[in-house]
Amino acid sequence: FFNNFNEFNWTLTGATTASPRPRTRAMHVAAMIDGTRMVVAGGFDSFIAGPYSDVWILDAGNPDPQLWAWQEVAQLPEPMMARGGHCGAFIPVHGCSSSHDPRCLLIFGGAPSLGGDVFEDTWALALEQDPGTLNYSGTWTLVIQADGTPTPPGRIGFGSVESQNNLIIVGGLGANTSILSDSWVYLHHFGWKPTSYGDGLPGVYYHSLVVVPSQDPSNATRQLQAIGGAVGNPNTVLSFEDLQFVQYWTSLTCGPGFYYDPAVTRQFCARCEAGTYSASAGATACQTCAGAITTNTTGASSSAFCNTCNNDVSCNGHGICSVDMDTSTILCDCTGLYRGSGSRTTTCTVPVVGIILLCIVVVAASTVGAYLLWRRQRRARVLLHGVAAELSTKLLEREHEVLELSAAWRIDPAEVALGERIGQGAEGDVYQAVWHDITVAIKTMNAIGLSLLSDGDGKAQALFEREIALLRTVRHPNIVLFFGAGTFVDGRPFFVTELMHRGTLRTVLDAQPLPWTTRLRYAREIASGMEHVHGLQRIHRDLKSTNLLVSRSDHVKVADFGTSTLINRRSVSGRGNRRLESTQGPVGTVLWMAPEMLEGRGYGPAVDVYSYAVVLWEIAAQAMPWAHLGTADLFPLAMLARLRNSERPAMSLDWPRAYRVLVAECWDGRPAARPSFMGIGLALDTLLAEVDLGRAGDSPL
Missing domain, CATH: 2.120.10.80 (Kelch-type beta propeller)
Structure with a gap:
């Protein structure tokens, strides 16, 4: 010690x-x-x-x-x-x-x-x-x-x-x-x-x-x-x-896209600069791309990505790029008010005339907006005094309702008989148990989580409280059923859910080959559960095959909401996907993480859609994703380099064409381009109907 x-x-x-x-x-x-x-x-x-x-x-x-x-x-x-x-x-x-x-x-x-x-x-x-x-x-x-x-x-x-x-x-x-x-x-x-x-x-x-x-x-x-x-x-x-x-x-x-030269970088990895690439792990130098052009502002992980267009980088996000293969030059077709220099422009900027027009529009809109806001505030002040007393009364009633609901799902630990341990995590364990003559599953802290709790580390406690807060408000056939929660005499918090007898989806996929009808049904049930989660303004943030459970009746349910978080309602962008400005930093498991999460920038519900795409790949392939990669390629920075270069797990042509298209849409590198779970559900309903009729495109069904 x-x-x-x-x-x-x-x-x-x-x-x-x-x-x-x-x-x-x-x-x-x-x-x-x-x-x-x-x-x-x-x-x-x-x-x-x-x-x-x-x-x-x-x-x-x-x-x-x-x-x-x-x-x-x-x-x-x-x-x-x-x-x-x-x-x-x-x-x-x-x-x-x-x-x-x-x-x-x-x-x-x-x-x-x-x-x-x-x-x-x-x-x-x-x-x-x-x-x-x-x-x-x-x-x-x-x-x-x-x-x-x-x-x-x-x-x-x-x-x-x-x-x-x-x-x-x-x-x-x-x-x-x-x-x-x-x-x-x-x-x-x-x-x-x-x-x-x-x-x-x-x-x-x-x-x-x-x-x-x-x-x-x-x-x-x-x-x-x-x-x-x-x-x-x-x-x-x-x-x-x-x-x-x-x-x-x-x-x-040092994975692809990085190099190691003891004379230059000492013992540390260095990223290849823009216009260069390294295709293998342990490279001692980066090679120069033809025309010295790369997709991103940093180097590439393969020569195949040297002269590839990236609209956001090459054309400042305001044009459509293409490559002149004769000169290895990226050209931009600018959109909107943006213009380039000449017919063969390599960047898009706003012209002076466009800036002046934009300023006039902004000033006029601001003036009208200020007047409307003044009128709205004046009306609000009149109404405010009339509703203040009524609002105060309703808030008191609401507090009493919350206390009553809390007491309803509290479980006395004396009512629980623990059985064998059926699952284990870093800070928590899952046991099979009996509660009021019902065989259930109980999740509680292990010795590590309890020691962190006693040391004043609130992380483990926060994960439990977060999962309980979501599960006790949810009733959906494709989300694991919550019965209640409590605290053991030694201070360990616990909560009780239904027992999923077949274990994780990963276990089921590894057991034996599944017919496509079963695989598509699994995919549809997961999408249904996640549509409900997003409808509650929540992001799961760790959707993967080991966090999906299969019941005795062979139905898939979403579980493990310890990393879930609320959606920020202030910002909405693209195809119904809200964008979470304040949530940054990687959360979850690297192989299922969306590129925006690996980059540590703001993200929203679209990260769950990306993770779901990897789960779709697992269901179709009945294998682990990225199986061909070595250890060096599985680190977050190495994985991010691959995703930035549009690399994804390979899909078999034996899969239904509509299924392959859906997977590609769900793991699109642009969060706003990914579909919502409602749209995913509709697409799978159509595909399931085609399978029932024996018309599943170019699939082997």
Whole structure:
């Protein structure tokens, strides 16, 4: 424990001498399950010889470290092969999950002893806890690459780190103590992928890896660092070199559209300048576009976007641009009062005559508006005195109504019988429970959320209150049904909803291929629920397949409104989409975020429509979006560069043409051009009717 960054105090916990406890070991795996539990697997004995295959969990939930305790996990059907020097992380693993947690303990590599053979297999352990006895059990699954692509060579003593639910490994000792310098990442949806993270790093082993924020305050990305380790021949004297804070590679953060030159940018990524591009991660320089023209004011992520028109940038937002391929020049056809210089203009500006006319119109309109406003205020003052008393009386009545409604949905925690945990988040858990003989779902804070609450951090409390505030005012067949809320005796707030037996839409899509009639019905039900949310002047801000739940009767309902917010009514623009001036900064999940949200500028309900487009893609493809991207491409800045260049997940020509058109409209880069959920619903109704009649365009239906 530490009071500040200059005073670290170690405390020997009660788990050191408690019984039962693991045998003394080294080079084992230790991974955090949540803020209070750690899992330990395998390792060598005290003489770095005999390996172990047991798995233990340390329960560190008690505030008193002397009361921490170990519990051994019963492994099914049999333990993993005994090993040490392996790596592991508690992350989502494709094809592995427990009844309450989508994450598993991922194990890779290691060896039965030092200096001999090494393992190159990957295993995943799904953990279960009996709600009655609280005993743990685990089921091992051999992890196979679904697409048949290569996996990392076996190794021992390598650096590993968990980052954003992915596992990164670099270097280590391979078969016959060969020194490795390659690097790999296990992407939790796509399996093992080779990377260039280790480029420039000497062959190193017995080192540590960490992911830290950039030291540059203007750079929001994170960087990979190697700390300590050994180089040289491991069969002779080990020559240790201190590698602390030396950043040898940056392909983790420098995606397309950026470059890394140690002599120029030091250890930080730099964005390509306008007129240049870099198409691959880890580029050391940006190449010049033909004609030195790019779509945006910054560089491009591909040569394909060098000479592409962007009306907002190229023509100042007041014209339609085109490219003269002979000269690689962007030309503008100016609109309205805007004019360019000559017939081959490259920009649009307002002429002097247009400015004078505009000023005359503005002055005249202001004068008329001021007079009308004066008359309106005079009439309002006369009416104000007459309604003041009546308004005061109604406000008092309203306060009493609010208090009565609040009492109506309050639930006594004594009425609730908690069952097994069926979902887990960073600060909250979801349990199956029984309330008045009804099987329900209960969402409450976990130990992390409760500690934040006790420390005065209002974020977790605000998320709960925000979700309750919306759910208690909603009754819609495609929004999860809210029963009530309360507070447990330990201070944890909770709320009760209907139990969605089939789990998340992501789980259903992964289970088996679905007919198009079912897929279209899912899409229509989500649109119906979101139309109602927007009708309540709310923005969801985290619409994705894991926040959509499927009932026992196979109907989809919108859930998880913790990040929702009110629409600002003062500004409305484009196709019925209100624009939220005061809401800025990314909220939600990167793969589903609209470009305006990633940019941190003002946004409105259209961000939900963009996220819905990605969900439509998931429903049609029955796969995760952006599956072809590596870790470096999944950071917000790298994703924003792709979206700015109009990149989107590829759509199959086997999908109905009308469906593809709808997806393209919903993820349009211009928020005002995206349709409302009412319009989306009408389009899907038409498509569903065509499917029923067997006339779904060029689809295979």
